[in-house]
Amino acid sequence: MTMRTLIILASLSTAVLGGTLMEEVTNAGATILIDLLKNVSLDKSLETDYLTIFAPSNEAFANLPDDLAKRVTSNATILASVLEFHATRGIFRAQDAFDNLQIDTTLPGAKIRVNAYNGASQGSMFITTNGAKVLKADIQASNGIVHVIDKVMLPPVGNFYDLLTMSTDHTALKSLVDQNGLKQVLESTTGTLFAPNNKAFEDLNNYIQSKNVQGQPVGEAMKEIIMYHMLRSVVYSAGAMNATYVTADKAEKLTISVAADLSTAKINQANVVIPDIAATNGVIHIIDSVLIPEPYATGLAMLP
Ligand SMILES: *[C@@H]1O[C@H](CO)[C@@H](O)[C@H](O)[C@H]1NC(C)=O
Ligand SMILES: *[C@@H]1O[C@H](CO)[C@@H](O)[C@H](O)[C@H]1NC(C)=O
Ligand SMILES: *[C@@H]1O[C@H](CO)[C@@H](O)[C@H](O)[C@H]1NC(C)=O
Numbered sequence: 001m002t003m004r005t006l007i008i009l010a011s012l013s014t015a016v017l018g019g020t021l022m023e024e025v026t027n028a029g030a031t032i033l034i035d036l037l038k039n040v041s042l043d044k045s046l047e048t049d050y051l052t053i054f055a056p057s058n059e060a061f062a063n064l065p066d067d068l069a070k071r072v073t074s075n076a077t078i079l080a081s082v083l084e085f086h087a088t089r090g091i092f093r094a095q096d097a098f099d100n101l102q103i104d105t106t107l108p109g110a111k112i113r114v115n116a117y118n119g120a121s122q123g124s125m126f127i128t129t130n131g132a133k134v135l136k137a138d139i140q141a142s143n144g145i146v147h148v149i150d151k152v153m154l155p156p157v158g159n160f161y162d163l164l165t166m167s168t169d170h171t172a173l174k175s176l177v178d179q180n181g182l183k184q185v186l187e188s189t190t191g192t193l194f195a196p197n198n199k200a201f202e203d204l205n206n207y208i209q210s211k212n213v214q215g216q217p218v219g220e221a222m223k224e225i226i227m228y229h230m231l232r233s234v235v236y237s238a239g240a241m242n243a244t245y246v247t248a249d250k251a252e253k254l255t256i257s258v259a260a261d262l263s264t265a266k267i268n269q270a271n272v273v274i275p276d277i278a279a280t281n282g283v284i285h286i287i288d289s290v291l292i293p294e295p296y297a298t299g300l301a302m303l304p
Pocket of ligand 3: 242257258259260261262
């Protein structure tokens with residue numbers, strides 16, 4: 001072989017295979033990820049293992065709220081878990097994605113949920129991983145693939161019911177779920193849960209009391225009202241559009257409206273106060289008022 005042929009072959013193989021994952025993640029600009037991996041001695045795996053890396057951009061790390069960033073980076077065990085959640089063994093390409101696919105990660109037992117959405121303003125189809133949008137897909141490395149994502153993913157710590165149980169701001173919703181025998185439904189149904197906070201239930205109770213009405217919706221009515229808060233599809237904020245969505249139980253309609261700059265969203269009349277809390281069975285958005293289906297909504301509005 002001539003020297004010229006050798007050089008061409010060498011450059012071809014770099015073009016096809018790329019550098020190591022370490023080099024490709026660095027080239028893609030995700031340098032904070034590399035620093036964090038080094039801090040918990042996980043960086044070597046990017047040279048030696050065969051992986052797909054979901055690499056949060058530096059901006060994604062900068063966008064983490066300060067208290068959360070501190071909690072993640074100041075404890076090596078937590079940091080290592082979060083970083084392990086951003087890798088899967090073997091090759092996962094964008095073309096392998098379909099809505100609600102769950103992929104194992106290098107964090108034992110923890111899965112990433114993939115969703116495929118039509119863009120609200122973007123027009124074309126795009127992919128999210130646990131709600132993080134894939135900004136640059138399929139960067140080929142010699143020992144794997146890199147996808148750059150726009151958010152840091154946090155491993156879900158439980159299903160809908162577990163998360164309500166852990167929250168101090170959802171004791172009202174949690175006790176209604178218990179009273180109405182819906183625990184198992186919240187543990188096992190995949191979808192989206194809009195979780196009104198305690199203030200939302202307090203406001204509703206105050207309204208009902210101000211109308212001098214005795215008691216509360218009970219039985220099937222209360223069950224239906226709670227179940228009206230769950231969508232059949234997993235809708236992370238990145239994929240939310242101005243549209244009506246179908247609830248999991250009775251296929252009732254909820255209207256989502258998204259601000260033009262995509263910064264805020266409403267579900268019917270309720271504001272989303274905290275979006276995108278990943279659960280093992282979908283996503284939770286915390287809202288500031290209770291959603292009431294018909295005919296109860298009209299009934300409440302017409303209280304004397
Ligand atoms: C890595 O650890 C060093 C030493 O504790 C620290 O100064 C640095 O900020 C850490 N890197 C990141 C990205 O947190
Ligand atoms: C780090 O977090 C783990 C898991 O939550 C906890 O068990 C451990 O005590 C923490 N370590 C420190 C030093 O805070
Ligand atoms: C959703 O609809 C509202 C009201 O018509 C509009 O102001 C807003 O720009 C729309 N949002 C998007 C993302 O198109």
